[in-house]
Every structure is written in C-alpha cells, then in structure tokens.
Amino acid sequence: MNKVPNNKAWWLVLPVFLLVAFSAVVPMMTVVNYSVQDIFDASNRYFVGADWYRQVLRDPALHDALLRQFIYSGCVLLIEIPLGIAIALTMPTKGRMASVCLIIMAIPLLIPWNVVGTIWQIFGRADIGLLGATLAKLGVSYNYAGDPLDAWVTVLVMDVWHWTSLVALLCYSGLRAIPDVYYQAARIDRASGWAVFRHIQLPKLKSVLLIAVMLRFMDSFMIYTEPFVLTGGGPGNATTFLSQTLTRMAVGQFDLGPAAAFSLVYFLIILLVSWLFYTAMTHADKE
C-alpha cells in the first residue's frame, strides 16, 4: 500500500511511545547507572567506570553460563522450527477439525510459566509422575533431579512441549495466506510435494518464520521461570541458565554492579543476534 508522508501521524503514535518509554527507558537507565558504580547503600556509592564490565567479561562462570545458553537456544531452534513447520503442514485447512486443532495447540501457550514448570516437575517424578514412572517401569534410569543430562533433556523437552505450538500457529497462519492459484499452477506443472514446499510454501513462510525464529530465540535465551521451578538450576549448574545466574548475582549476593553490567552485555547479545537474523532474512528476501 502506498503510504502518505505525514509527520502529524506522530500524534497517533505518541501514547504508545510515552507508555513504553516510561517502562523501558527509566529501568534501562537505572541499570546503566548501577553498572558503572559500586553501591554499598543509598549514600555510599562510588563511580567505578568500566571496572564491572572488565570483571564480568573475564568471569569464567559467566562464560560457561553464556555457552550453555547458546547451546540451549540452538537446540530449541533446531527442534522447534522444523517441527513447527511440519505440524503446520499436516494440520487440516478448514472446518471444525481445524478449530479443534488450533485450540488444542494453544493450550500450552496459555499456561502460566511457573505452572508449566510444575506440570513437568510432577510429570517427571518417578513416584507420582506418569513419565517418570513409565520410564522406571521400562528400566530406563531417569532422574531429572539427580542426573545433569536428564535434567537438561527434561528442560529441553518441556520447552518443545511449551513453545512448538507457537511456531506451528505462526506457520499455519502463513500457509493460509497463500492463494489457491499457486497450488493450481503447481498441479498443472505436476510439481512434487517437495517442490511445492520448497518453491511455494517455504518462500511464503519467510516472514512468519522470521518472527517465529526471533521470538523463540529471545524467549529461550532469557528462559528463567520454567527451569527454575523444575530443577532450581540443578543438579550442580546443569540447568542454571544465564538469567538465573544474573538473578543470583543481583538478588542473592547483591552484586548489583557486575549483574547490571552483565545484563547490559546480555541485552546487547540478544539485540545483535536478533538483528543478524533480521538482516539475513530480509536480505535473502530481496534476492
């Protein structure tokens, strides 16, 4: 659609701008403020410049947490994006069945995040949970509270359970937007199922996939509540993700300065990766 240049449109955007700026800019500036000061109490604070940044960038514990976080987000994307696309392709396109499918798929998205953790905490326990008990019956040794690998896999499966539906819903809506003419043309050309997917459906899904990838990357990179409820970060540090490390620093040890410095670094990483996704995918669009 042709858009008319009109700077008066700012008046329409102003409420959104003010509202979001109120909740975004003030806390952000406070964090910046923390990150360059050593704070003992309200009256004893010293300017330390970039010291906290130097400290956190050299901290091996944070490097480990960051690495775990990247591996985790990578796994989440590698599983959820293809699975979400596959599910969207198999869903019925119209009628009552489509509505039923949509509603079933939306259920995990509508559950508060700590309840998601609780559900899986119960489900995986060997004494009262169906999954834990079934695995025990089958002779598989499984204990998410004791074994680091089991804990990690459980958190991952929980995330797949929780969020694949979002990817599938997005892709489903993208698929519905493809006009029938495209499919008719493909039928005339006797295109194979794969060719239809590769040359018609996938290109049309690009924009919704971009959003799905960005949302899933951001949210999995900042994951906090679900693993916290499920495993509390343990056993050891196996499922202590980055935001939990930060919360421990900020609230548990009251190391506000380093925590603030690192959370800004954290924010910049997310911003950078999202921007890379964004430009890579919009660039591919132009070709």
Added chain:
Amino acid sequence: MTLRKAVPLLLYFFFLLVPIYWLLNMSFKSNTEILGGLTLWPQAFTFDNYRVIFTDPSWYSGYLNSLYYVCLNTVISLAVALPAAYAFSRYRFLGDRHLFFWLLTNRMAPPAVFLLPFFQLYSSIGLFDTHIAVALAHCLFNVPLAVWILEGFMSGVPKEIDETAYIDGYSFPRFFVKIFLPLIGSGIGVTAFFCFMFSWVELLLARTLTSVSAKPIAAVMTRTVSASGIDWGVLAAAGVLTILPGMLVIWFVRNHVAKGFALGRV
C-alpha cells in the same frame, strides 16, 4: 485428511495433552492416593482440592487479582495501540522504521536484573502493589505486539474507505470509531487474545510489583509448599484452574487467530 498426515499430528497432540491429563487426573485425587501409587484414573473421585481453593479468600483472590490486571492491561494495550497501528499502516513519518524496531527491542531486555529498577520505579511513584502497576509493566511487551498484529489487519483494509469517509464529512475520530473499528473487529479480537495470553502467563514482573493486595495466582501457588511437604492435590487443582481462562478466551477467537500474523509486516 489422509492417515499418513493424521498419525504424526495425533502423536503430537498426545504429547501435548498427556502432561495436562496427568495434572487434571491428580487434581481429583486425595494426597494419600497421589502418593500411594499410580492410578490412571482417580479411584476415589474428590472435589476437595477445588473446594479448598474456592472457599479460601487468599486462594481465590489470587485469581481475581490476576484477571483484574490482565484485563486492565488488555484494555490499555488496545487503547494506545489502535491509533498507533493506524499511523503505521497509513502514513510514513519521521523515524517510523526506527520506532518500530525500538518497540520490538523492548522484548529483548532480560527481566532478571530489570526487576529491581522496575520495583524502584513503581515504588517511587506510589503504585507498588496495585493492579495498575502490573498492567502498566506488562504493556512493555504487549503494546509492541499489539501494534504489530493490528497493523497487519489494518493494512488489509483498502484506503479508499478512509478517503470516502472524509469526503462524506466524517471527522477522524468519528470515522475511526464508527467505520474503521468495526472493519477490523476480528483483528481486535486476536490482539486482545495475545495481550491476554502474554499478560496471564507472565510471573516475574507480576510477582515483583505486588505483595499482598494485588498478588497474582501464580505467586499464591507457592503456598502449597508447607512444613509437612507439598500439597500436590491442591497444587494440581490450582494449576488446572490457571488453564481455564485462556481456554475461554481462545474459544472466542478460534476462527480468526490464524489470520492474525499472516498479514503482519516484517
């Protein structure tokens, strides 16, 4: 639908529903039965767990608090996002692209360390432990989303409609309310659904900004852990009840939800 397609889909639904079935199953059992061994169906069917929640004000007020701030947030988000989305869909103005990206970046701030500044900000303006504080804080991630979804729906409305209305002598506010809003009704429904959903599932901010009088249900649920261990039955019942409001809302928008994103811009 062919069988080849139906089987993987059914497997996926099975995977989605089994943990929820188990929660539901547990919520109708007594604690002795839960801890006594696995039963696929409650042997002694009981509503006691639900009775605990519905008769204890400290329990059910958690639900009311959550519903209150979630609805408040949905209304605020829609009210500010509607004109903004209209501006983004119809006009080009100074910094529009940057503004849009900036709005989206607000989803990227890791909440962990921002909790304390949020707490200080809302305490300093005297809004701590009020519903409006949580509603305003949730606007941070809901308003950008609302603008984005609404803009998609609005771009689908031909511009000739605006122009005709102006020629017919409609003022902008009257045109917007009387003509434009009814045209994007389904878009408003879908947006409301997503605002409701993201505000309902969020816990960290909601818990930080409240203590007693606006405490959300998700925070109340930690009460089930006591000296004598966890009250699994009540925990399961409380969990089941947190799923219901969302199910109600999606029921109303089920036919429109698929359209929501396909039209949006990137």
